Amino acid sequence: MKxxxxxxxxIGLGTVGYSVFDLLxxxxxxxxxxxxxxxxxxxxxxxxxxxxKNLKSFRGILCKNVxxxxxxxxxxxxxxxxxxxxxxxxxxxxxxKRKKNVVTxxxxxxxxxxxxxxxxxxxxxxxxxFRAAMTGCHQVLNHLEYGGTIKSILGVFNGTTNYILSQMxxxxxxxxDALKQAQKLGYAERDPSLDxxxxxxxxxxxxxxxxxxxxxxxxxxxYIEGIRNIEIQDxxxxxxxxxxxxxxxxxxxxxxxxxxxxxxxxxxxxxxxxLLKGVENGIEIIDEARGNGGLxxxxxxxxxxASAVLADLIDIANDSGIYLPExxxxxxxxxxxxxxxxxxxxxxxxxxxxxxxxxxxVLAKYNINIRKVIQKGxxxxxxxxxxxxxxxxVEREAQKAVKIIDKLPIVKSKTKLIRIEEKVF
Amino acid sequence: MKxxxxxxxxIGLGTVGYSVFDLLxxxxxxxxxxxxxxxxxxxxxxxxxxxxKNLKSFRGILCKNVxxxxxxxxxxxxxxxxxxxxxxxxxxxxxxKRKKNVVTxxxxxxxxxxxxxxxxxxxxxxxxxFRAAMTGCHQVLNHLEYGGTIKSILGVFNGTTNYILSQMxxxxxxxxDALKQAQKLGYAERDPSLDxxxxxxxxxxxxxxxxxxxxxxxxxxxYIEGIRNIEIQDxxxxxxxxxxxxxxxxxxxxxxxxxxxxxxxxxxxxxxxxLLKGVENGIEIIDEARGNGGLxxxxxxxxxxASAVLADLIDIANDSGIYLPExxxxxxxxxxxxxxxxxxxxxxxxxxxxxxxxxxxVLAKYNINIRKVIQKGxxxxxxxxxxxxxxxxVEREAQKAVKIIDKLPIVKSKTKLIRIEEKVF
Numbered sequence: 059m060k061x062x063x064x065x066x067x068x069i070g071l072g073t074v075g076y077s078v079f080d081l082l083x084x085x086x087x088x089x090x091x092x093x094x095x096x097x098x099x100x101x102x103x104x105x106x107x108x109x110x111k112n113l114k115s116f117r118g119i120l121c122k123n124v125x126x127x128x129x130x131x132x133x134x135x136x137x138x139x140x141x142x143x144x145x146x147x148x149x150x151x152x153x154x155k156r157k158k159n160v161v162t163x164x165x166x167x168x169x170x171x172x173x174x175x176x177x178x179x180x181x182x183x184x185x186x187x188f189r190a191a192m193t194g195c196h197q198v199l200n201h202l203e204y205g206g207t208i209k210s211i212l213g214v215f216n217g218t219t220n221y222i223l224s225q226m227x228x229x230x231x232x233x234x235d236a237l238k239q240a241q242k243l244g245y246a247e248r249d250p251s252l253d254x255x256x257x258x259x260x261x262x263x264x265x266x267x268x269x270x271x272x273x274x275x276x277x278x279x280x281y282i283e284g285i286r287n288i289e290i291q292d293x294x295x296x297x298x299x300x301x302x303x304x305x306x307x308x309x310x311x312x313x314x315x316x317x318x319x320x321x322x323x324x325x326x327x328x329x330x331x332x333l334l335k336g337v338e339n340g341i342e343i344i345d346e347a348r349g350n351g352g353l354x355x356x357x358x359x360x361x362x363x364a365s366a367v368l369a370d371l372i373d374i375a376n377d378s379g380i381y382l383p384e385x386x387x388x389x390x391x392x393x394x395x396x397x398x399x400x401x402x403x404x405x406x407x408x409x410x411x412x413x414x415x416x417x418x419x420v421l422a423k424y425n426i427n428i429r430k431v432i433q434k435g436x437x438x439x440x441x442x443x444x445x446x447x448x449x450x451x452v453e454r455e456a457q458k459a460v461k462i463i464d465k466l467p468i469v470k471s472k473t474k475l476i477r478i479e480e481k482v483f
Numbered sequence: 484m485k486x487x488x489x490x491x492x493x494i495g496l497g498t499v500g501y502s503v504f505d506l507l508x509x510x511x512x513x514x515x516x517x518x519x520x521x522x523x524x525x526x527x528x529x530x531x532x533x534x535x536k537n538l539k540s541f542r543g544i545l546c547k548n549v550x551x552x553x554x555x556x557x558x559x560x561x562x563x564x565x566x567x568x569x570x571x572x573x574x575x576x577x578x579x580k581r582k583k584n585v586v587t588x589x590x591x592x593x594x595x596x597x598x599x600x601x602x603x604x605x606x607x608x609x610x611x612x613f614r615a616a617m618t619g620c621h622q623v624l625n626h627l628e629y630g631g632t633i634k635s636i637l638g639v640f641n642g643t644t645n646y647i648l649s650q651m652x653x654x655x656x657x658x659x660d661a662l663k664q665a666q667k668l669g670y671a672e673r674d675p676s677l678d679x680x681x682x683x684x685x686x687x688x689x690x691x692x693x694x695x696x697x698x699x700x701x702x703x704x705x706y707i708e709g710i711r712n713i714e715i716q717d718x719x720x721x722x723x724x725x726x727x728x729x730x731x732x733x734x735x736x737x738x739x740x741x742x743x744x745x746x747x748x749x750x751x752x753x754x755x756x757x758l759l760k761g762v763e764n765g766i767e768i769i770d771e772a773r774g775n776g777g778l779x780x781x782x783x784x785x786x787x788x789a790s791a792v793l794a795d796l797i798d799i800a801n802d803s804g805i806y807l808p809e810x811x812x813x814x815x816x817x818x819x820x821x822x823x824x825x826x827x828x829x830x831x832x833x834x835x836x837x838x839x840x841x842x843x844x845v846l847a848k849y850n851i852n853i854r855k856v857i858q859k860g861x862x863x864x865x866x867x868x869x870x871x872x873x874x875x876x877v878e879r880e881a882q883k884a885v886k887i888i889d890k891l892p893i894v895k896s897k898t899k900l901i902r903i904e905e906k907v908f
Contacts, residue, residue: 084632197625204514345790350781351781352778355776355777356775378802383518
């Protein structure tokens, strides 16, 4: 067994940075003895003096200036864990140019600039490891890498929103109370918009699409909707109808067209994805040629991310990191108005005879078949919710029908439309 | 991108062999163009002339004699898909000795002779790929390979038994009817014993333990129980109590002791493993340091196995196959009588006052706490089932208590004991 050595510079001592340090310390001996891997952490860069709380254990390897890592020709691998776009972008590009491998968990950055950064890595014949941007599903990345026969991938890619939706479902909490609790527990940032508006899931989906379909997806080229508008009553009605509401990332391939979207979905409650609790993530891969598969994993916190960083280091040391080739095939993105799915629609209408008939006739005009109806409340003349589950319909027609119905005088507030995804296993 | 080439000999044209041929044909261009991998299938050996039905597509690469593959110095990689112990054992050993990589799906053989075969591979600096022996969980093998912090692994590793148990649960079928149906559909062999007696699961578990805990487990060193004795009434009572019965493979580590076993288990029915339908497989990894994870996948049939073979070929071409180091740590196997778990116990006793008291007093003597009791039927004097769910107890004491209770005159047939596994997620 030939020893394989990496000399590492770590940039950023946040939660994940600390965990990486601890994990490397903890597993050092075993990785060396059992697998011949020698990971030498030479230097850690951190600007914020408050974060250097554990000074003793860092035994003089701390530095303030990133250049002390980038400029050290002995360091062959840089772990970037400062997050955000700048200066992370510059640091990663510079490290690759100086022929260093890079490991990052920065899905925001890769979502925006992945195309050129992966190209930079290929140009310099170095690895750009991004497993930590994919915690919750990084164990199947190699499977996705050679996923030429994959038909569709869908999943819950964000632990924060799953925690919030689970709390709403299990403990009848409102969205804002569940969000506050998530913030208190450290699952959500003070500014939670990246998570709850679906962007974090979207950035992960961009990487998944890049890997499995060899396609550079732009963040503004597909539909992204978060969970801000999910109301507790919708969670409850969904439950009553046999569904859980989850924030899904979805990509489906049909010939040379990709359908890509991130939005809340009703998922049948006896399916694995519906069962994800707390910050758990889950991914499902439909691949008729190679067999379907699904992965469930814890999604948040320092340890899964640190373990993902370690997995990248192991790959890099073994010279078997993930390689993202340049796209060859021309693929197009299906426009959102053209997709087809089933819908959960909640109308708030005056409870009187003939109301349902009116709503149903508009839906019929737009080729929307009603599968199930629940009318709540009995008081004549009061505003009551009517919940309709539809058969598969065209998005554009569903949106139009709802717009027209919302103008009827019997309808008293904006109709809520949530898509249903039943093709999970 | 440097092209990486493998020159391949395929031995055995059964269902999986055909699928491998088809998959290699189907994906050839994409793998070459996108990933620079050139898989050249030079020769196929098959003795049985009946299997060569598709002669045309094999364009003169067929041969009868295995030596035409083993003796061909151009062939660097051999895929063994004939199954069984002999001559597969000899073929694999010979191929490794002649410095060829080997890919096999033969878990039976690896379960019995894996230790010396993996050593042979290491000695000759070649890979022995075995993903096809692990369909249903091969996507996480790399994760297991570096699994030094794993606490426990459990899963449903056999599609045939899962199909049978699912049929019993969903369609109230008896074990023998469900088995017949599985045979009719090609999910079970004419002699189904390898599957239904738990051996197939056990062989997979041996490989999992080898990989994650670097320990050579002998098939006769741990407890293996199949599903032959699961009765439809137990499936129904379990369902009534909120459980599904699954055949689980389990390994848990506590310090330097491994607890390893294969047997039917009651699993809470809202857990992912309980939801596995048909021939699906599932694996759960408890790893506090790196985050817990679970994988669900289709387990049977030619395609998942062929895809696993392809995954091995990709790894070998990239020189990043799984390497099984020699064990360094000394681990011991915990004796089955010493394990602790919860139990489902079904007694068949005469329905009269005082019967439950008698049974309960014996259980109490052996420190077995009763959590739940259901008594079925009301006719006094008739033999009726009493179902008891216990708290955690010691296996040896549970077995002793049942033995003593079975000798009581009020108990009319052999008591059924099934273990409960609640620590799944």
